[in-house]
Amino acid sequence: MRIPPLLLCDFYKTVHSEQYPAGITKLTSYFTPRMSRLNEQDKLVMFGLQAFIKKYLIEYFNENFFDIPKETALTEYNRILSHTLGKGAYQDDKIAQLYDLGYLPLEIKAIAEGTRVPVKVPMIEISNTHPQFAWLVNAIETLMSCSLWHPMLSANVGYNYRQIVNKYYAQSVEDNVPRARALGDFSMRGQESLESATASSAAFCLSFLNTATVPAIPWLEHYYNCDCTKEPVAFGAISTEHSVMCSNYAVDGNETDMIKRLLTQIYPHHSFSMVSDSYDYWNLVDKLVVECKDEILSHDGALLIRGDSGDPAEIVTQTVFHLWNTFGGTVNSKGYKVLNPHIKAIYGDSITPQRAEKIFRTLIEHGFACNNVSLGVGSFSMQCLEENQEFKPYTRDTFGIAVKATYGEIGKKPLLIFKNPKTDDAHFKKSQRGLCRVFYNEQGEITYQDGFDVHNFPTLEENLLQTVFKDGKLIKQFTLHEIRNTLHGGNF
Numbered sequence: 001m002r003i004p005p006l007l008l009c010d011f012y013k014t015v016h017s018e019q020y021p022a023g024i025t026k027l028t029s030y031f032t033p034r035m036s037r038l039n040e041q042d043k044l045v046m047f048g049l050q051a052f053i054k055k056y057l058i059e060y061f062n063e064n065f066f067d068i069p070k071e072t073a074l075t076e077y078n079r080i081l082s083h084t085l086g087k088g089a090y091q092d093d094k095i096a097q098l099y100d101l102g103y104l105p106l107e108i109k110a111i112a113e114g115t116r117v118p119v120k121v122p123m124i125e126i127s128n129t130h131p132q133f134a135w136l137v138n139a140i141e142t143l144m145s146c147s148l149w150h151p152m153l154s155a156n157v158g159y160n161y162r163q164i165v166n167k168y169y170a171q172s173v174e175d176n177v178p179r180a181r182a183l184g185d186f187s188m189r190g191q192e193s194l195e196s197a198t199a200s201s202a203a204f205c206l207s208f209l210n211t212a213t214v215p216a217i218p219w220l221e222h223y224y225n226c227d228c229t230k231e232p233v234a235f236g237a238i239s240t241e242h243s244v245m246c247s248n249y250a251v252d253g254n255e256t257d258m259i260k261r262l263l264t265q266i267y268p269h270h271s272f273s274m275v276s277d278s279y280d281y282w283n284l285v286d287k288l289v290v291e292c293k294d295e296i297l298s299h300d301g302a303l304l305i306r307g308d309s310g311d312p313a314e315i316v317t318q319t320v321f322h323l324w325n326t327f328g329g330t331v332n333s334k335g336y337k338v339l340n341p342h343i344k345a346i347y348g349d350s351i352t353p354q355r356a357e358k359i360f361r362t363l364i365e366h367g368f369a370c371n372n373v374s375l376g377v378g379s380f381s382m383q384c385l386e387e388n389q390e391f392k393p394y395t396r397d398t399f400g401i402a403v404k405a406t407y408g409e410i411g412k413k414p415l416l417i418f419k420n421p422k423t424d425d426a427h428f429k430k431s432q433r434g435l436c437r438v439f440y441n442e443q444g445e446i447t448y449q450d451g452f453d454v455h456n457f458p459t460l461e462e463n464l465l466q467t468v469f470k471d472g473k474l475i476k477q478f479t480l481h482e483i484r485n486t487l488h489g490g491n492f
Contacts, residue, residue: 004077005061006095009142014081015090017135025131026409026454029138030436031124031148033117034400035428039387043116044399045155045487046123047203050113050478051223052147053469057104057140061472070099097132103472105130106137109465111438111446113478114206114486116159119399121448122436125465126403134408141403147199149396154200157382157394158185158207159487164353165370168360172336172369180492183356183375184210184237186349190379200382205234206480206487210374212236226480233480238272239306239348245278255279256288263295263303273304273346273374281307281315285322289343293326296342304346304374312347313358319345320363320372336369349378352386404431407453414453438464 007014020027033044065073074095081090098104109125117123126144128134165182173179185204191197194215201213202220211217211234220226226233240262248258255278262274276284285305289296296303305323307315320339327340339345351359360370384393392398408415418433432450439462441447446464468476484492 002064002076004073004080005056005065006098006139007077007080008056008060009139011085013139013142014085016138017094018091020135021408021410021415023410024134024408024415025411026128026407027134027137027405028125028127028407028435029141029403029405030122030432031126031144031401031403032122032432033119034402035426036119036400037398038385038392041156041160042119043156044119044123044152044401045159045203045206046111046115046117046152047113047155047206047483048148048151048199049108049110049124049468050474051151051199051202051219052144053108053474054223056143056147057106057469058472058474061104065099066102070096073099094133094135098136101130101133104136105133105471106140106469107467107471108469109467111464112466112486114483115446115464116487118446121438121446122432122465124403125436127407129471138403138405145396145401145403149399149401150196150394151199151203152401153394153398154203154382155206155487157377158204160353161356161377162207162488164356164360168357168364168370172332172334172360172364173371174332174334174369177371178209180207180209180232181235181374182371183208183351183377184212185216185382186212186376187379187382188213191382204377204382206484207492209235210237210376212376220480224480224483225477231481238267238270240272240274242275242278242308245275249278255284256291259288259292260295263292263299267301269300271301271304273306273348275306275308275348277306277308277310281310282322285319286326289323290326296327297340299342302342302344304344306346306348308348312350313355313362316345316347316373316375317359317362317366320368321366324368332369334369335367336364337367337372338369339372344374345372346374346376348376350380351375351377352381354386400428402429406432406450407435409454414455416451416453436465437461440464 036042077095078092105128107127107129111117111123126137128137161183165179169179185201188197197213198215198219201211201216205211209232217228217234220233305319323339323343327343329337329339332338363370384391406417408417416434418431420430434450435452435457436448436450438448
């Protein structure tokens, strides 16, 4: 389906060009997380802009606008608007002028991807580079906002889980055990769409290497200059599901035959997880696994016992304790027990931040290292946070994200634009005024100054907003490796 790119918007964006002041030649807007609705979360990970630029501002605009016949581009634009807004309600000459120009006359400056940006600090600056196209700056706002808020919040989710892992692994796990393999994303089937699931998982992979979302890997390769054949982009896992376990039970009349077949015939040289609660979970853990002990110990890999019902924290920790009684293991240099490498416990989703902490605390309290378990983050936890017994869903408004115009020019006359609603008691809707400079203060925190125009802007001072896109071309690109290093201070 070919939708004109300048119709990937709210209806009202199509008529704003004629509403701006007559003769306006310049407009600058800022993308800003204006507040936080979450406790103790006052920063948002900058991520997804490069993918947005490549996908829409370059690929989509070229394929569906600049590279098609002019008549085709204008006809479809007019067909939609003339039968919805009505003839005469909008102007299409600006679309023809843009087509004739042959490129998007926009400059986008941004903070480096992977940076945790404090609320109220502008992350992205958008301005026009041609005096006829000031209207284009905010024409892309809708598309930009709906494309960026979700991967940014999912990057936050991954980062916050990673801090939990870092805390408990530092206490109980050998330092050479990769923390990026502790959790995985299992949220794809519960996301809003394929596109949403892919971008969300890619964002989670800034902090972890495990995902069940296959398309996240080619997405990261395409948009963030990485290659899964040459570097650790992300990894999947071999796992059974109830359909295969139950269908084999229907044939064999028992679960033991399937366990042994998995170990000796299907995956003799691969680690895999096995969903184990189709019938009687604890019978499998305490009896059937014992019956298969020889095969497990001879297996060239690890068998991960996966619970899928009951209290996840109790199920996965008790499984570790039971498996220790059967298989034993070693004690690491930090004094914590580590299961025999042929066996492990996993819980595939349902792991909220609170449950992750409870699982790790319980293991440590009983003398076990936290890497005895592998945990999964499902669609609920990827899209909602429980705080103080309240569910707080992740939306664009979780961090009050908005794009607001703050500066313009008519000829050579600067216009310092701002909004400051008196009815906004919390003052979070107050915008910046004029051009902004973003920098590190003396305490090492990111902050900003506004109120500048083109004549008094401190161009010799540090500005973290750097050009990444100009006139239809990427100027600066970030790799996945660079973003992970930025986000985790070089300790991914």
